[in-house]
Amino acid sequence: GETIGIVGGGQLGRMLSMAAAQLGYRTIIFDPNRRTCAADVAAGHVCADFDDLLAMEDFAAQVDVVTYEFENLPVDPLLVIGKRLLPGTKSLGISQDRGREKEFIEGCGARVAPWRCIDSAEDVRSAVEALGHPIVLKTRRYGYDGKGQAWIRSADEAEAAWDAIGREPAVAEKGVPFDHEFSVILARSADGSHAFWDSPDNSHEGGILRRSTVPAPAAVLAQVEEARDFALRIAEALGHVGVLTVEFFASADGPVVNEIAPRVHNSGHWTIEGAETSQFEQHIRAVCGLPLGSTALAGRKAVMENLIGPEVERWPELMAAPGVHLHLYGKGEARPGRKMGHFTKVEP
Ligand code: ATP
Ligand code: MG
Ligand code: MG
Secondary structure, three states: EEEEEEOOOOHHHHHHHHHHOOOOOEEEOOOOOOOOOOOHHOOEEOOHHHHHHHHHHHHHHHOOOEEOOOOOOHHHHHHHHHHOOOOOOHHHHHOOOOOHHHHHHHHOOOEOOHHHHHHEEEHHHHHHHHHHOOEEEEEEEOOOOOOOOEEEEEHHHHHHHHHHHOOEEEEEEEEEEEEEEEEEEEEOOOOEEEEEEOOOOEEEEEOOEEEEEEEEEEEEHHHHHHHHHHHHHHHHHOOOEEEEEEEEEEEEEEEEEEEEEOOHHHHOHHHHEEEEOHHHHHHHHHHHHOOOOOOOOOOEEEEEEEEEEEHHHHHHHHHHHOOOOEOOOOOOOOOOOOOOOEEEEEEO
């Protein structure tokens, strides 16, 4: 069998490893932490910094194909992997910089909120003037789970918001009045074939995904066709191979792209039990050049909920409940805001 390298050792890497094992593949994790929940279930672990070129060369020599479970990685060392890195460096480079990402999405003809690049306090002031408010400032790099963001609700909050995100290079974007948030999750193969799952309705609390529900309500379903068209244009322009997730706001003007993730996504965890083929298996299929599987629903309805921080202590009760599929990531300390597990209920 082949060996798949996975860069990043979090829960997404863990679930990719488990899906790969089911298809007969070995996986090796590249992650700087000595203990990671992904390496715990993989055949091997290269423990080195992401910018360690020698370690990356060693990793590349041990595996047949390399994928990644998160996008905040230095691109240069990954160049040694060449065409065996899937999704490729274009997907990675664009999705790790919110400025490049927005420009790219607009270039694909997809709708985004009005936005500006921010490099100075002066830029923040002129963005408020040009866009009005509310505005959200987001650091161009390294943000996730709502970190590195600050809202500007009136012109006098501009300076404080810029301070709050550490005066880092940022984007300013107009607040989008939305009824729902949803995601388009698709898989694309090297031969251009692709498959969409049903789009989940996503609710967030404090910037962190709380729950994903499929099927989404009618207000979302009415926008899915246009959103899929945007997402596929983005995937094709990236030459993306693997799973791609595009987050949307369902606004009165139609679907507005929030951001993209060049990978499996928390809002797709419901596919493990709720769809014929999970996002994790599908990603492995795509990067290994296997045919894509059916994305049909496995039941009438699926609801996935995250276990964040101390909420993981609910596991005994959840495990006892019929019809509840419990996933624990084996992460150890349940720090506030840390994703410790999730559970999915599927209605037959
Ligand atoms: P993730 O963990 O999904 O990668 P992130 O840190 O990259 O999150 P975003 O997805 O950009 O952050 O924003 C987090 C949440 O904040 C969104 O899901 C949405 O609820 C809200 N939000 C972000 N941008 C806007 C906007 N322009 N208008 C309205 N709400 C927004
Ligand atoms: Mg994000
Ligand atoms: Mg997001």
